[in-house]
Structures are given as C-alpha cells and as structure tokens.
Amino acid sequence: MPKNCNFVDKLREIGLRPTKQRVKLCELLFLREKTFHFTINDLVKKISDEMNEKISLATVYNTVHAFQKKGYLKEIAINSDKTYYDTNTSIHHHFYDEETHELIDCNQNDIDSINLKKNIPGKKIKSVEVLIKVASDNQNQN
Amino acid sequence: MPKNCNFVDKLREIGLRPTKQRVKLCELLFLREKTFHFTINDLVKKISDEMNEKISLATVYNTVHAFQKKGYLKEIAINSDKTYYDTNTSIHHHFYDEETHELIDCNQNDIDSINLKKNIPGKKIKSVEVLIKVASDNQNQN
C-alpha cells in the first residue's frame, strides 16, 4: 500500500468500502517510513494509545485479514504463540530478536542468493525465506 | 536420541524417570530411520492408532516439553495455528508443502552456505534457517 495515497480512494479501488475503521488502520499501518511488523495485540494497543480510537477486536481481525487477502499484509511465522504480520509483502528475510521479540527485515540483497541443491519432485518452489535468530552474546539459544 | 538405545536407561541418564508413557513416546518418536516432524495432535493420533495405547493429552504435552528441554526435540515455526516439533534438533532448513502441510528436512549441505551482508549491532547470530515453501504448479501461493 503506497504511503502517499488517498486511502479512501485506494480502498474503494481494491473493492473494500472505505469505512472510518479501515482508513484509521491504513494510516496506522501504511503511513510509515519503514516496514512495520506487528501482532494483532500490538495493533489494538496502538489504536487506543497512539490514535485515540476504539476499534473492536473483531474489526481489527477482520480488517487485517481483508488487507492480507488483498495482498497488502503478509503473515510471518515466528512462533506459534502469536501471529505476526508484515507490511512488507515481498518475499524477504528476517532477523528475529529472541529477547525483544522484534522482527527486522533483511532484504534479498542483504544475503547472497540462495542456491538449492535439493528439490521436491512434482513440487514448485513458492518462496525461500531465511529466519536469522539473534540475541545478546550472553543469551542461551531457545 | 540414538535409535539403537535402551530408552529406560537413556531416560534415567538424562534425569527423567522412565515411565511407561515416556518409553512408549520414545519408541514412537525416536525409533525411526528418518527425521520425524509432527504436531501434538499427530502424536496423540499415532499413539491410539499405531500403538494401542492411551496417553493423556496433558502427558503428551508434558513429555514433548520435557524432551524439548533436554534437547531431544526442537520446535519449528511454520504457522501460528499449530506447533510443529522435529526430532532433528540441529540447525537445519525445511521444505514445507503448503498442500499436504508436510515438513521435509533440507540439510546444510543441500544449500550453499548463507552469507549475511547485514548484521544487528550488539546482537549475536544464534541460528540461520531457511524455509522453502512448495506446492504443485497449479497452486496459488498463500
């Protein structure tokens, strides 16, 4: 979702009614310099803290799912406790800080291209993504 | 956990009492040629289907967690719906079949070594793992 765009028009364009909840969420999610990685809870918290809004939990779920379906959010699997979402919907890699539980993008060009020597017969590769877990030196790996 | 080992002795050795539930689970998990990737539910199902046993769900969770803590099982993050476990506890890569939801190991030597050009200041790299999503050609990527 382009940062410099009219969310009302953009939403209509992609077939979603521009409700005030959706526009608010667009502003929160897409009006950013950098990629935003978040959980539903992060989002609900930001809505009440940063903006002074109240959007019901169900709507936050609905909207995130709608944006994901339209290709403007991507689900990132880090662990099974919570679902992480990413405003960077391209195939890319991540650093995951085991201490702060923070995700940081690592783009294709931050890694030498990955060359697979193995493949699965009859199957096509849909994505190749790297997860780099990091922590302070004095940290036992999970 | 070595395939050719006395699980009773082995369990005692690592500080876990060799209960019949734990020994049964060892047989189910570690008496295998190949790496085993599973969810708790897979395991519960196999216990009642393949073996004719009944181990309570709480015990399955307890035991899997105990084995994980001792370093004989590893948690694999694929999606946030279910937790996957792996009898291959080394740092390694995976193919994930989006259709069958099956995990297949891809060892270090199936991939050219990964060279990171980016790093996080003050943080140490704990692991670098690749997830390769695959599907039949006629499949829309998730």
Next chain:
DNA sequence: CAACAGTTTAGAATAATTATAATGTATAAT
C-alpha cells in the same frame, strides 16, 4: 517395605482466534 519426589491424569483455566447475529453504514437504485 516405607517415604518421597516426580509423574500422570481429568478437567478447569487461559489466550488467541473465529463465528454469530444484530445493528450500522456505504453505495447503488429508484
């Protein structure tokens, strides 16, 4: 054989997510 700590278990509790169904709103049709 005690005695004790560790273990299993059914069931309750929790937490994330999804479903439901009533109310509200954007938009299309009149």
Next chain:
DNA sequence: ATTATACATTATAATTATTCTAAACTGTTG
C-alpha cells in the same frame, strides 16, 4: 434525496491449542 441492498462493525459466544491444578499414582531410595 430516499430507499434498498450488500457490506461492515460490534459485542459476545464458540472454538481451539495450550497450560494449569490438584488429586491419584509410580519410580526410586534408604
């Protein structure tokens, strides 16, 4: 503009995976 309709929001209930609890049970030690 008014009305009709499909789409959205919402509170709340339901579901699902997982963890907790506390009582009964079992392996180990002396």
